[in-house]
Amino acid sequence: MCACCRRSSSPRTCCAKASTRSAARSRSSPSGAPACLRKRAAVNDLVFYNGRVLTQAAPAVATAAAVRAGRIAAVGESADLLRASNGRATRIDLGGRTLIPGFNDAHAHVWKIGHLLTSMLDLRRTSSLDALVDDVRRFADRAPEDAWVLGRGYNEAALRERRAPTRSDLDRASPRRPVVLTRTCGHIYAVNSAALARAGIGAGTEAPPGGAIERDDRGEPTGLLRETAMGLVNRVLPPPGAGDYERMIAAALGHQLTLGITSSSDCGVAPPLVAVYRSLDANGALPARVNVMPLRKVDGEAAPVPLPERFVSDMLRVDTVKFLADGGLSGATAALSVDYKHAPGKGLLRFSREELEGLCRESHDAGWRIATHAIGDVAIDQVLSIYERLDPARGLTHRIEHFGLPTRQHLARAAALGVTAAPQAIFIRSLGRNFRSYLPDALLPRAYPIRAMLDAGVRVALSSDAPVVEDDNPLAGMMAAVTRRDSEGALIAPEQAITAGEALHAYTAAGAAATGDDDNRGAIAAGMWADLAVLSGDPLAVEPDALPELSVDMTIVGVAIANINNVPPVAVYGRTSLVLSAIAFATFFVPEAIAVLVLARRYPGEGGIYLWTRREFGDVHGFLSGWCYWTNNLFYVPVLLVYMAGIFAFAGGEARAATLVNEKLFVAAVAFGWLAIIAAANVRGLAIGKWIQNVGGLSAFLSVGLVLAAAVVARASGAAAPAPAATPITWEMTTSFAVMCVPARHRRGADARAGRSPRRDSGRHAGGDRRRERGRHRLDRRAARDRDGPRHGRRRVGMVRRLVAHSVRRGTHERAAGAARPRAPALGIAARRVDHVRRAGGSVHRVVAHRVERRRGVSGAAQGGGRDSADPVRVPVPRAREDHAHRRRRARSRRRRAVHDPRRPLRRVSADGRRRERAALRDEDDRRRRRTDGARLGSVQTRAAPRARGRRMTRGGPWQTTDD
Numbered sequence: 001m002c003a004c005c006r007r008s009s010s011p012r013t014c015c016a017k018a019s020t021r022s023a024a025r026s027r028s029s030p031s032g033a034p035a036c037l038r039k040r041a042a043v044n045d046l047v048f049y050n051g052r053v054l055t056q057a058a059p060a061v062a063t064a065a066a067v068r069a070g071r072i073a074a075v076g077e078s079a080d081l082l083r084a085s086n087g088r089a090t091r092i093d094l095g096g097r098t099l100i101p102g103f104n105d106a107h108a109h110v111w112k113i114g115h116l117l118t119s120m121l122d123l124r125r126t127s128s129l130d131a132l133v134d135d136v137r138r139f140a141d142r143a144p145e146d147a148w149v150l151g152r153g154y155n156e157a158a159l160r161e162r163r164a165p166t167r168s169d170l171d172r173a174s175p176r177r178p179v180v181l182t183r184t185c186g187h188i189y190a191v192n193s194a195a196l197a198r199a200g201i202g203a204g205t206e207a208p209p210g211g212a213i214e215r216d217d218r219g220e221p222t223g224l225l226r227e228t229a230m231g232l233v234n235r236v237l238p239p240p241g242a243g244d245y246e247r248m249i250a251a252a253l254g255h256q257l258t259l260g261i262t263s264s265s266d267c268g269v270a271p272p273l274v275a276v277y278r279s280l281d282a283n284g285a286l287p288a289r290v291n292v293m294p295l296r297k298v299d300g301e302a303a304p305v306p307l308p309e310r311f312v313s314d315m316l317r318v319d320t321v322k323f324l325a326d327g328g329l330s331g332a333t334a335a336l337s338v339d340y341k342h343a344p345g346k347g348l349l350r351f352s353r354e355e356l357e358g359l360c361r362e363s364h365d366a367g368w369r370i371a372t373h374a375i376g377d378v379a380i381d382q383v384l385s386i387y388e389r390l391d392p393a394r395g396l397t398h399r400i401e402h403f404g405l406p407t408r409q410h411l412a413r414a415a416a417l418g419v420t421a422a423p424q425a426i427f428i429r430s431l432g433r434n435f436r437s438y439l440p441d442a443l444l445p446r447a448y449p450i451r452a453m454l455d456a457g458v459r460v461a462l463s464s465d466a467p468v469v470e471d472d473n474p475l476a477g478m479m480a481a482v483t484r485r486d487s488e489g490a491l492i493a494p495e496q497a498i499t500a501g502e503a504l505h506a507y508t509a510a511g512a513a514a515t516g517d518d519d520n521r522g523a524i525a526a527g528m529w530a531d532l533a534v535l536s537g538d539p540l541a542v543e544p545d546a547l548p549e550l551s552v553d554m555t556i557v558g559v560a561i562a563n564i565n566n567v568p569p570v571a572v573y574g575r576t577s578l579v580l581s582a583i584a585f586a587t588f589f590v591p592e593a594i595a596v597l598v599l600a601r602r603y604p605g606e607g608g609i610y611l612w613t614r615r616e617f618g619d620v621h622g623f624l625s626g627w628c629y630w631t632n633n634l635f636y637v638p639v640l641l642v643y644m645a646g647i648f649a650f651a652g653g654e655a656r657a658a659t660l661v662n663e664k665l666f667v668a669a670v671a672f673g674w675l676a677i678i679a680a681a682n683v684r685g686l687a688i689g690k691w692i693q694n695v696g697g698l699s700a701f702l703s704v705g706l707v708l709a710a711a712v713v714a715r716a717s718g719a720a721a722p723a724p725a726a727t728p729i730t731w732e733m734t735t736s737f738a739v740m741c742v743p744a745r746h747r748r749g750a751d752a753r754a755g756r757s758p759r760r761d762s763g764r765h766a767g768g769d770r771r772r773e774r775g776r777h778r779l780d781r782r783a784a785r786d787r788d789g790p791r792h793g794r795r796r797v798g799m800v801r802r803l804v805a806h807s808v809r810r811g812t813h814e815r816a817a818g819a820a821r822p823r824a825p826a827l828g829i830a831a832r833r834v835d836h837v838r839r840a841g842g843s844v845h846r847v848v849a850h851r852v853e854r855r856r857g858v859s860g861a862a863q864g865g866g867r868d869s870a871d872p873v874r875v876p877v878p879r880a881r882e883d884h885a886h887r888r889r890r891a892r893s894r895r896r897r898a899v900h901d902p903r904r905p906l907r908r909v910s911a912d913g914r915r916r917e918r919a920a921l922r923d924e925d926d927r928r929r930r931r932t933d934g935a936r937l938g939s940v941q942t943r944a945a946p947r948a949r950g951r952r953m954t955r956g957g958p959w960q961t962t963d964d
Contacts, residue, residue: 045069046530046556047085049078050662051094052538056101056509057525065099067530070558075524097553098538100504101522102262102531103474104511107401107422107463109186110256110266110290111273114248115240116152116467117255124153124184124470128160129169136173136181148237149174152182152467154190155330157434165190167223180233184431184468185328189225189233196221199233208232210350227327227348231300245276246285253288259473260533260552263289265463265515267371267401268322270298274308281316288557289315289531291515293322293371296359297351304359307366314529314558317515320369320399323359324350326379328468329404329447330427330434334376336405341440347376357386364390369397369516371422375404377443384413399514402465403453405446411456420459420514423448425481425503430469432486444492450481450506451496461514462506475539475547478503482544500540500547532556637678641671 049064055075064078066085074081082091116122121139126132132154140149156164170179170192178195182188196202203220207213211229214222225233240248256264269277274294280286296304311318327333327348332340335347351359360370374383380403387398400414403421414421427435427448435447453460462481466472481503484494498506512522521529534554539547599612609629614622645667649660660666681688 045089047081047089047091048094048099048532048534049082049091051097051099051534053099053524054101054504054538054540055525056505056523062524065524065532067556070530072524072526072528072530074526092554094534098535099524100260100533100535100539101508101512101524101528102533102555102557103260103507104461104515104522105256105261105264105463105466105472105474105507106461106511106514107267107424108256108264108466108472109268109468110252110264111245111248111269112152112186113255113467113472114250114252115150117251118247119150119244121149121151121181122153123151123181124155124467126154127158129163129165132159132165132181133169133173136170136179140174140177140179143177147177148195149177149179150181151179152186153184153470154181155184155431155434157330157437164188164224167191167193167196167221170223180237183328183331185331185333186468187227187230187328187333188331189230191223191225191233193223195233196223198236200236201225201232205232209352210348212348226331226333227350228299231298234298234300239270239272242272242276242279245273246280249276249280250285250287253286253290256472257288257555257557258552260535260555261288261474262531262533262555262557263291263512263515263517263521265291265293265320265371267293267373268295268324269293270295271305271308274318277316277318278311281313286315289317289517289521291317291320291517293320294318296321296323296363307363307368310367317517319367319516320371321363322371322373322401323356324373325356325383326350326374326376329375329402330431330438332438334404335378335382336376336440336443337378338440338443340438342438346378349379349382353382353386356382357389360386361390364394364396364398367394367396369399371399371401373401375402377405377407377410380404380406380410384410384417384419387417387419388413397514397516404448405443406449406453407446408452408456411449411452411458414453415457418459420461420510421453422461422463422514423450423453424463424465424469424477425450426464426469426471426477427480428484428492429476429480429486430471432490432492433488435492436486436490445495447493449493449496450498454498454502459510459513460506461511462503463511471548473548474507475550478507478539479544479547481506482547500544504539530556530558637675638671641674642667644674645670 046067047064048067051063053062053065053075054060055062057075059075062075062077064081065075066073066081066089074084085091121135123132123135126135136149136151139151143149154165156162164183165181170181170190171194173179174192174194176194178198179192180195181190183190191199201213201221203215203218205213205221208228208231210227211231212226213229214224214226216222253264266273266277269292271294274292277286277290277292294305294308296307298305307321308318326335327350332343332345333347335349337346339346356372360372363370370387372383374380380400383400390398397418397420399420399422401422403414403423404427406414425448435444439447450460450462462474462477464472464474464477478500481498482500484492484497486492509518509522512518512520521531524532532554533552533556536551536553539550542550602612610622610626613625648670649666678692681692
């Protein structure tokens with residue numbers, strides 16, 4: 001009896017009693033859920049809709065998918081799944097994007113990827129031996145004194161000298177500290193003399209079976225160790241600790257998540273690393289699913305490693321062992337039936353047939369899957385012969401890693417055995433130069449024949465073998481499988497190309513089947529794990545060369561959204577992101593803040609960067625700065641307004657948001673409404689419009705605070721994942737660094753655009769007293785007036801006229817205590833100086849206002865006595881032709897101001913300094929007076945007493961009346 005629907009049902013179909021996995025896997029209904037579950041409309045965790053869903057199952061294409069309890073609940077059309085969710089699931093609008101099963105990298109070296117991301121020197125972009133030596137020297141200088149210098153990634157085919165580094169080259173980089181450089185293939189070491197000495201390798205050292213020590217003409221080691229000979233160094237090389245391994249794994253899996261890889265295989269790990277994986281899984285610290293392949297034979301160990309305990313969980317599988325039958329093709333150590341083209345030699349077999357067969361049989365009988373590295377045709381034949389001798393009754397599916405140069409007979413035998421091949425199509429692109437240089441012409445058309453594998457019936461799971469190649473993006477691997485072009489554009493076996501659909505299947509469903517998880521992942525179907533990736537476009541519809549240009553916008557593992565756009569890489573880099581944030585603060589925020597402070601002081605007023613550029617460089621550059629800013633807004637503002645509409649839609653609840661975001665009328669109303677608000681605020685002036693940006697800045701700080709608070713709560717509750725380790729700063733971090741620089745410069749950028757004075761932000765001036773700053777501004781205005789000439793002066797005169805008129809009117813009204821308010825006089829004054837203006841936008845100097853009022857008798861008129869307010873008077877301003885005594889009085893006044901004026905910035909100087917300053921001020925006033933001497937004076941008709949009609953003031957004398 002089903003407890004939730006009171007119907008008789010089996011435990012497999014009962015929604016209450018069945019386990020999550022059993023209920024999710026139920027095939028009792030088309031939707032993949034039991035009938036009682038469908039009847040009660042069970043709540044889904046996520047609904048992805050309005051996209052293109054490539055299911056890798058039936059139906060092949062859909063528009064929506066629903067997720068419940070970490071598994072796919074249903075796949076179908078958007079309208080049906082949205083209706084079934086009843087608004088209680090989190091809805092994610094794909095917006096036309098493509099939803100695919102998460103990529104599976106069937107063959108990679110996870111901890112080695114993390115080693116390069118954390119503490120190992122990356123040499124994959126080195127182009128010459130001199131550059132390699134310099135890189136090693138710099139890396140060694142930063143390393144601790146007792147540390148070995150470890151690097152990886154050199155490829156002699158990509159070096160200008162076309163040879164591998166030797167001990168003499170590495171001795172130049174670090175003569176005393178041991179240096180070990182791993183070739184990009186991982187099958188060759190290049191070491192210096194110090195490392196050879198530590199390992200005890202000399203002229204009389206024999207190479208172990210399956211290895212080679214390169215020697216010079218005198219029999220001395222050159223520093224190149226191939227295959228099992230690398231174990232001679234591994235025996236003395238300090239291994240990483242458990243904490244080091246954890247940081248490497250976290251960095252590598254975080255990197256893979258950004259590429260949409262939700263599961264991968266770590267091929268070939270030693271027993272200590274297996275224990276670390278088990279610990280991480282027990283603590284819930286694995287962000288992605290990993291298939292760990294322990295090694296049975298570790299280089300440097302005399303005896304085989306015992307089989308570990310088999311273990312399978314949702315996030316970790318340890319049920320496949322790894323063997324290496326030969327070496328690498330790009331390093332010419334893969335076992336061939338003929339000599340390589342560039343040098344004599346057929347490569348190396350690492351095992352005898354008897355030893356390898358014994359280890360494989362032991363593992364097979366214990367129930368372990370087997371994955372054997374075999375690239376050359378000789379190694380492939382050896383491995384297939386061993387697999388054919390194993391008991392097929394065990395029902396185990398074994399693998400051949402790489403499967404680089406199989407013959408037709410090999411393909412037929414592999415298909416008959418049900419062997420899964422894990423080739424790397426990305427090798428064609430990344431290592432094609434090596435293949436064309438090293439492989440005989442007869443073997444090149446057989447290099448990684450993926451088309452022939454599929455036609456023969458062999459299951460193919462594509463992979464990257466990272467960090468052998470730098471670009472481990474599955475989309476790049478798909479492109480290489482479809483185009484078969486190397487990095488130089490040369491075609492390699494173009495007849496072996498496959499379609500984009502076949503490549504996608506090989507990176508998803510086939511990869512899951514290769515690890516035994518084909519009933520859990522690899523497809524978007526009811527009951528499967530919700531391991532998903534959201535791509536910006538359809539990989540089956542774009543041109544093959546454009547596949548790597550598609551972006552992974554979201555990665556989902558179960559119900560955990562592990563990657564959204566480009567923000568999570570900042571968190572994935574761990575503590576390194578703090579270093580990048582500090583760099584962004586120092587290189588963007590601080591310089592821009594200083595620039596805004598200085599320019600706002602020098603050029604006060606509204607206008608911001610336009611004003612500053614125009615004043616410093618002229619009208620043309622000012623126009624260009626303003627034009628660039630506003631054309632940027634033409635694209636930025638519309639996007640921002642539509643984004644605001646989406647925010648408002650979700651503010652009303654997710655149930656309504658799903659319909660509102662697609663309503664054109666709603667989006668238009670919100671967008672144009674905000675545009676009207678912004679426009680109205682800015683029409684009123686920047687003093688009001690700037691607050692829109694200020695509020696936005698405060699909201700950004702509030703959002704950051706909420707995120708930090710959520711992180712603290714998650715940390716306290718134990719829900720937070722462990723912080724990734726600090727990683728070396730790489731070129732790939734530049735995208736995240738740009739994201740950090742945007743908020744770092746946003747605050748001062750807003751001030752610069754609005755032309756805000758930094759005094760409003762910093763309280764008191766950094767330079768000291770505000771009065772001294774006003775004095776500096778006044779001198780700047782005088783210098784500008786001297787530079788701009790009479791036209792600038794006429795503009796100032798007009799301003800003075802308005803300010804004087806306003807001051808006189810205000811003074812008259814204030815003095816009319818209780819009297820009827822007189823009509824405001826229209827007073828215009830022609831002035832030749834602006835020294836009376838104490839501050840921009842302020843009142844007239846009190847002395848000038850007092851003289852004007854006294855001369856027209858305002859005080860008496862306001863009190864009702866003296867002259868009549870209707871009498872016209874002529875109020876002149878004294879001309880430049882002053883008498884000698886008046887000039888002396890003005891000179892003494894200027895000298896007093898020069899000594900006692902507290903606004904002067906250099907008041908605490910010696911007597912000689914004050915004397916020189918006074919002389920400079922006198923010279924400046926004299927030049928200004930000579931320039932404005934003879935300026936026309938205006939007069940104003942105002943209302944005065946009739947009996948005062950005709951009076952005028954004579955130069956230098958008292959007030960007298962005359963007839964006009």
